[in-house]
Amino acid sequence: MRLRRCGPDAVLVEVESLGEVAAARAALASAGLPGLVELVPAARTVLVSFQPGSVGLRQVQEVLDGADLSSPPAVASTEVVLPVVYEGLDLELVAETAGLSVEETVALHSSAIYTVAFCGFAPGFAYLTGLPEPLCQPRLETPRTRVPVGSVGVAGEFTGIYPRASPGGWRLVARLADDAAALFDATSSPAALLSPGDQVRFEVVS
Numbered sequence: 288m289r290l291r292r293c294g295p296d297a298v299l300v301e302v303e304s305l306g307e308v309a310a311a312r313a314a315l316a317s318a319g320l321p322g323l324v325e326l327v328p329a330a331r332t333v334l335v336s337f338q339p340g341s342v343g344l345r346q347v348q349e350v351l352d353g354a355d356l357s358s359p360p361a362v363a364s365t366e367v368v369l370p371v372v373y374e375g376l377d378l379e380l381v382a383e384t385a386g387l388s389v390e391e392t393v394a395l396h397s398s399a400i401y402t403v404a405f406c407g408f409a410p411g412f413a414y415l416t417g418l419p420e421p422l423c424q425p426r427l428e429t430p431r432t433r434v435p436v437g438s439v440g441v442a443g444e445f446t447g448i449y450p451r452a453s454p455g456g457w458r459l460v461a462r463l464a465d466d467a468a469a470l471f472d473a474t475s476s477p478a479a480l481l482s483p484g485d486q487v488r489f490e491v492v493s
Contacts, residue, residue: 288300288301288302288307288311288351288356289301290347290348290351292420293334293336295339296336296337296338296339296340296341296344297334297335297336297337297344298334298335298344298347299332299333299334299335299349300315300332300333300334300335300351301332302308302331302333302356303331304331304334304354305330305331305404305416306357306359307356307357307359308328308329308330308331308332308333308404308405309328309359309404309484310354310355310356310357310358310359311333311351311354311356312326312328312333312483313352313359314350314353314354314356315333315335315347315350315351318346318350320335320337320341320343320346320347320350320388321324321342321346322337322338322340322341322342322343323335323337323341323343324336324337324338324346325399327405328404328405329405329407330404330405330414331362335347340379346427346442349464358372362485363485364402364485364486365404365482365484365485365486366485366486366487366488367480367481367485367486367487367488368387368487368488368489368490369448369463369467369468369487369488369489369490370463370464370466370489370490370492371390371397371439371461371462371463371464371467371489371490371491371492372462372463372464372465372491372492372493373393373396373397373460373461373491374461374462375438375440375458375459375460375461375462376459377427377458377459377460378392378393378404378442378459378460378461380458380461381424381441381458381460382421385421385422385424386421387421391490392460393421393460393461393491394424395421395490396418396419396422396441396446396460396461396489397423397488397489397490398420399417399419399487400417400486400487400488401416401417401418401446401486401487401488402415402416402417402484402485402486402487403415403482403483403484403485403486403487404416404445404483405482405483406479406482406483407453409449409450409471410450410451410471410473410478410479411450411469411470411471411478411479411480411481412447412448412449412450412470413447413448413470413479413481413482413485413487414447415445415446415447415487416444416445416447417446418444418445418446420440420475422441422446422460423441423444424441424443425443425459426442426443426456426457426458427457427458429455429456429458430454430455430456431454431455432454433452433453433454434452434453434454434455434457434459435449435452435462436449436450436451436452437463437470438455438457438459438461439450439459439460439461439462439463439489440455440457440458440459440460441457441458441460442456442457442458445479446460448463448470450469450470450471451471458464461489464492468480
């Protein structure tokens, strides 16, 4: 573990795995640090920001030294069920790569329970862990210049949903159903539907 200062009122915690990210975030969130403004997890880091001049910044190291980062604690989470239609442009490619039929691929992807590890890339884009091993596949060799909003894709150990149309190289397996809730709405509070720690399930609709 390494701590790096980020300006006068923040510190970046660097760890070795997603599990350690979750454990560090949970330990800091429950520590009652004075002046804590935000915890921002990523694949191998947690950004910890404070109100200007807060003494909480000096307590981060002590909290983490006393935490067991090898065992993320169980925390209360929100379950979000997202209705999806499995008609992604790369569904057959993902099935072939996994050595499965399309039907088996759909069943495998939709039966898993996912956890939001962190958010990034675009507002509302959540990186979901829990992807079954056969579906852990590389990104496309040539990214698309435009991925439709609501597309569900896989890349590496993650699955995710594009909250808006954008370039992207994930292998697309499905799309959100037309009546699915928006992943990001700047007029709502919170603006993002998914937050780190949330549990996500995909419900197959036709």
